[in-house]
Amino acid sequence: MKLGRVVGTVVSTINAPDFDNRTLLLCDLLDPSGRPAGGYLIAVDTVGAGAGETVLILDEGNSARQVLNAPGAPIRTLVVGIVDAVVEGPAAV
């Protein structure tokens, strides 16, 4: 999975049927310290993520179809979590 930041939305009325009623989020990819890592992905929202939030992005088709329970859907990129914190180095206990 990848870290990203929601920077916008993509609106589409003409799309493959599996995208009906799904929210598409434009996400910049981040490195672990929260800086842009270069590049972006359009991801289907599954958690209600909003503007400016740091999110967990799944970019693998089989897992994405399992999460959506949509076998056969042409979808591989999902927002699957909202990140509270990323700790680099030994985790605090």
Next chain:
Amino acid sequence: MQLARVIGTVVATVKAPGLEGVKLLVIQPLDRSLKPTGGQLVAADAVHMAGPGELVYFVAAREAAQAMPDPFVPVDHAIVGIVDAVSALAGNEQ
């Protein structure tokens, strides 16, 4: 998925089985500011309505073939939606 601009069409008479009737378009991938990035690609049109000049989003890899009526076709990039609007959030412009 990524954004792209449709910049042309491809006509091929001799194709692998399963590609009959599949519309092939030349696309230029875009960054999120809608500036061209990377090389041009040939993508199958899974929405049947995309045409030159249109802003679209496409899916790559195995999922591209899933967008086609027969999911066992040799397709590795497919246009899965036509973009009406891309809203960038205030303060996030590149």
